[in-house]
Amino acid sequence: MYKLPIAAISPNFSLELRDIRDFVAEFGPYNGQYVARYPTNWMSEFEKHIEELSPVDNLAAKTLLDKIKRTLFEKKLRYDLSKSWSENASDIDVMGQCKPVVGDGCDPRPHMEWVEALVKIRESRNRTWKFRGTWDEYMSPIEPLLLSSPAAFIVDQYFDPCDSDSLNMIIMLLNRIKGSRCYEIHVITVLENLYYKPYKIEKTINSADPQVTFIVACKAIDDLYKPVMSKYIDRKLIFHFVKQAKHGTENLRLHNRFFLTRYGAIDFGQGVKLSSQPKAQMDASIVDKAHHDNLCLTYIYGVTKYKDKIHRDKDIAYPLNVDSYTV
Structure with missing residues (x-):
């Protein structure tokens, strides 16, 4: 590791x-x-x-x-x-x-x-490394950023909040930030990822009314995360669901996964759970300052503060819409 x-x-x-x-x-x-x-x-x-x-x-x-x-x-x-x-x-x-x-x-x-x-x-000096894609491999390199920042941002188009591994990963993060400066964990993903059988989300997800989909998704997240967050009353967990454009210059590309804070970021490529692979084949890398500045504008300001209508940079790709939910 x-x-x-x-x-x-x-x-x-x-x-x-x-x-x-x-x-x-x-x-x-x-x-x-x-x-x-x-x-x-x-x-x-x-x-x-x-x-x-x-x-x-x-x-x-x-x-x-x-x-x-x-x-x-x-x-x-x-x-x-x-x-x-x-x-x-x-x-x-x-x-x-x-x-x-x-x-x-x-x-x-x-x-x-x-x-x-x-x-x-x-x-x-080495700013890149190989990893298999397991959560344990994810946790070790993010610790310096996680523990020194007031808020941490998981940018991951593949993240399914209702998946048991995702839930366990969030619990790992909450346990790790006990006693640290980090008080908020934000997850930036897309609604299309959710699969939760009790609410039949796999069928609801393609609803013609996106607000219906969001409400059902929030109920599913409450089911899973409210009992967890009751043990961390001084911490916040916030999900941000991005509506992606299908074409044109406004397309918000979430192709790579990032762990992001206001002080730095790590690029984890295009996969998390690749544990079936016997060898480390995914590339992770430290994000440089110029790229980090763009990530902050796109995700911290463009996504998590979407409703605040903060002034936007004309050269940054922003989402069409964002629905946020605090557990």
Whole structure:
């Protein structure tokens, strides 16, 4: 199973402003590489460290703080406050789970110095990987984005809310965001996917009145998800059903599946459940900034805020209509 690379880097790793700029260029949501928040007050320790820079460089470093926060990922690793960072980072759990391990800028021993590590980080950078398409493979790489964002968006034209695997996947997400900054999960899909025998949705779905179809779908979703959400009263689950155009420039293409947040996205190709395949054959990839900006405009603003009539970019393909339902 693919896991995004997590490094362990001392908050005192840098010797000059260039080191900090290189750090930002290599880690975070657009690079698919993260740094363990080790210790948990890594950010405050780093801010103390950059006070040692010249006034001009310190000011320049402070402009990068928001980006640096996005590079950090919570790892449950022991940290003994009576020991130095280097001593703690020598623990077998840290060495086993994090690569590379980079020590203090002035004296990195026994770990790597930043300049040496930077070469290896660049050589090993990988923004794409193969996966079979199971939910477990889906969960691991999305965690850094999921846990750091107030809302997460599943963009998937193949997602059937009434499928038992889909229900289990939502439960996995709700369990994982306990105690995190994420309070909302949005699912963006199409009504044509729903199949729920108790309400005969397979027949209703082609109803001449799309509103009838939507009402029946909401009843089916209530049946399945209301009991689940009663255990997560401080979280929201919202389904958005997109009406797709059949032709022309307004066609909203949901061909690929995306996990999307305001900070970054991962492209999971055109399939989820391909578990019958013995080998990983689907491609997943980290979404770059320009593509991510378009995804945010199309789905976060164009779909989930469709009814708000927010100003729209003329170069973005938006849906003909969206019906949303909060469980």
